[in-house]
Amino acid sequence: MSRHSSGPLKVAIVVAVLGVVGMLVVDHGPWNKPKVQHPVIANYSTTGEAARAAGADVIPTEPKLQVEPSPPVPKPVHPVNPAPHSH
Numbered sequence: 001m002s003r004h005s006s007g008p009l010k011v012a013i014v015v016a017v018l019g020v021v022g023m024l025v026v027d028h029g030p031w032n033k034p035k036v037q038h039p040v041i042a043n044y045s046t047t048g049e050a051a052r053a054a055g056a057d058v059i060p061t062e063p064k065l066q067v068e069p070s071p072p073v074p075k076p077v078h079p080v081n082p083a084p085h086s087h
Helices: 007-028 047-053
Strands: none
């Protein structure tokens, strides 16, 4: 057996090429174009305007404190028999 079989290599190359071509067709096909509305047609220019039109109350979030308090977690304890210090 001096020759190696190149069948699996050819199959892998064909599968890779078909996968790349399939992704290009799906991602860049004519059916996948963004639908942009002209500013005259668009009803609202901001998210807040759209929310108010839908009946939502738009209120600002409360500002965070500059220094947050530490969360209530158990404090680490010291070992009962600390390791001896080498002097």
